[in-house]
Amino acid sequence: MSGLAAAHILQDAGYAVTLFEQEHNPGGRANTHKRDGFIFDPGAQYIKQGTPDSVSFITDRFSLPDLIDIAKPVWIFDGAGHIQEGDPIQNAEPKWNYRHGLCMLAKRMGEGLDIRFETHIAHVQQTHLGWNLYAAPDQLIRSFEYLLITLPAPAAGALIRASHLTDDLRPQICSALAAAHYHPLISVALGYRPRPINRPYYALVNTDRQHAVSWLAWEHEKAPERAPADTGLLIAQLASPYSAEHRDTPDADLLPEVVERVKTLIDEDLPFPFFTDIQRWPYALPSSKADAENLNALTMPHGLTFCGDAFVGGRVHLAIEHGIIVAGQFIALHAPA
Numbered sequence: 001m002s003g004l005a006a007a008h009i010l011q012d013a014g015y016a017v018t019l020f021e022q023e024h025n026p027g028g029r030a031n032t033h034k035r036d037g038f039i040f041d042p043g044a045q046y047i048k049q050g051t052p053d054s055v056s057f058i059t060d061r062f063s064l065p066d067l068i069d070i071a072k073p074v075w076i077f078d079g080a081g082h083i084q085e086g087d088p089i090q091n092a093e094p095k096w097n098y099r100h101g102l103c104m105l106a107k108r109m110g111e112g113l114d115i116r117f118e119t120h121i122a123h124v125q126q127t128h129l130g131w132n133l134y135a136a137p138d139q140l141i142r143s144f145e146y147l148l149i150t151l152p153a154p155a156a157g158a159l160i161r162a163s164h165l166t167d168d169l170r171p172q173i174c175s176a177l178a179a180a181h182y183h184p185l186i187s188v189a190l191g192y193r194p195r196p197i198n199r200p201y202y203a204l205v206n207t208d209r210q211h212a213v214s215w216l217a218w219e220h221e222k223a224p225e226r227a228p229a230d231t232g233l234l235i236a237q238l239a240s241p242y243s244a245e246h247r248d249t250p251d252a253d254l255l256p257e258v259v260e261r262v263k264t265l266i267d268e269d270l271p272f273p274f275f276t277d278i279q280r281w282p283y284a285l286p287s288s289k290a291d292a293e294n295l296n297a298l299t300m301p302h303g304l305t306f307c308g309d310a311f312v313g314g315r316v317h318l319a320i321e322h323g324i325i326v327a328g329q330f331i332a333l334h335a336p337a
């Protein structure tokens with residue numbers, strides 16, 4: 001989302017921009033899966049209202065009739081599984097999503113951009129003319145004058161470590177990026193027939209960080225399109241210590257445990273889900289940030305720039321806003337005197 005936002009600002013200013021995305025669709029962690037009649041968001045759950053810049057992207061420039069504000073509130077629970085009403089102030093704020101999935105925003109923002117999908121950048125090479133991008137050793141993709149890296153910091157660090165940079169930039173960049181640490185997170189989608197009982201809330205969040213489940217959402221509450229009639233879909237996000245501990249636990253062993261934990265938490269006699277989907281995010285949300293100002297001050301004069309949630313916190317609107325800000329700084333630096 002950060003890269004898409006930055007690309008539009010740069011393109012508006014007259015730059016020819018090409019994006020490289022390793023997946024077959026845009027959106028990164030703000031994406032949607034469509035399987036067996038279910039439409040669900042395995043990463044970001046909804047978008048909060050941010051600054052006028054990100055709000056105008058969502059409600060004006062890239063507006064879609066599909067946009068929804070999730071009506072029901074988020075309630076909270078503690079390590080003992082005690083559920084109670086959430087913060088009314090936070091619940092009064094918009095919780096934006098799209099009937100057909102959060103991916104709709106990325107798809108809309110991808111329109112009019114030159115995006116090369118299914119293209120993993122393995123390493124880059126700094127030359128006296130700019131930057132060479134490689135898919136693998138000796139597999140040059142293309143050369144560019146400037147390079148903007150919009151990956152989670154650990155992935156950006158790995159890319160830089162694998163790359164050839166002049167001017168002794170590499171150790172300084174790696175040390176700046178190392179300040180951002182990310183939590184892993186396992187997201188489990190559970191499809192039920194019949195639909196679980198209706199609740200006064202759309203989702204539950206664990207506030208004392210003492211539960212193995214950090215978030216549980218009734219995904220079918222987002223829109224009727226999200227689940228076939230008579231079925232319902234719950235999304236359970238597992239807390240980072242639990243997700244780290246179970247990083248290598250096979251799905252077949254993890255699932256029954258998660259299903260039991262969900263049943264116990266909501267005290268509902270659910271059958272075993274007839275549909276399941278597990279997404280493992282190695283870098284889900286940053287627990288500490290890196291300093292973009294110092295890093296970009298160092299690298300921008302060399303034609304290399306960084307943006308993304310590593311520098312601002314793990315939220316879609318923050319990633320978009322950072323892309324807009326950093327693209328603006330790039331344009332200002334390279335504007336003719």
Ligand SMILES: Cc1cc2nc3c(=O)[nH]c(=O)nc-3n(C[C@H](O)[C@H](O)[C@H](O)COP(=O)(O)OP(=O)(O)OC[C@H]3O[C@@H](n4cnc5c(N)ncnc54)[C@H](O)[C@@H]3O)c2cc1C
Nearest residue numbers: 001002022028029043044045046121308309314315316319
């Ligand atoms: C489980 C989960 C729940 C979340 N919940 C919320 C929420 O409810 N609300 C909210 O606002 N935010 C939430 N977030 C955080 C939010 O999704 C992120 O902060 C935001 O989407 C980050 O955007 P980004 O552009 O910085 O990075 P990313 O989305 O990570 O984008 C980076 C892109 O680079 C691509 N890529 C990586 N390496 C390479 C490579 N070598 N070559 C080519 N392409 C590459 C990736 O495929 C990806 O598309 C959640 C995240 C997760 C994982």
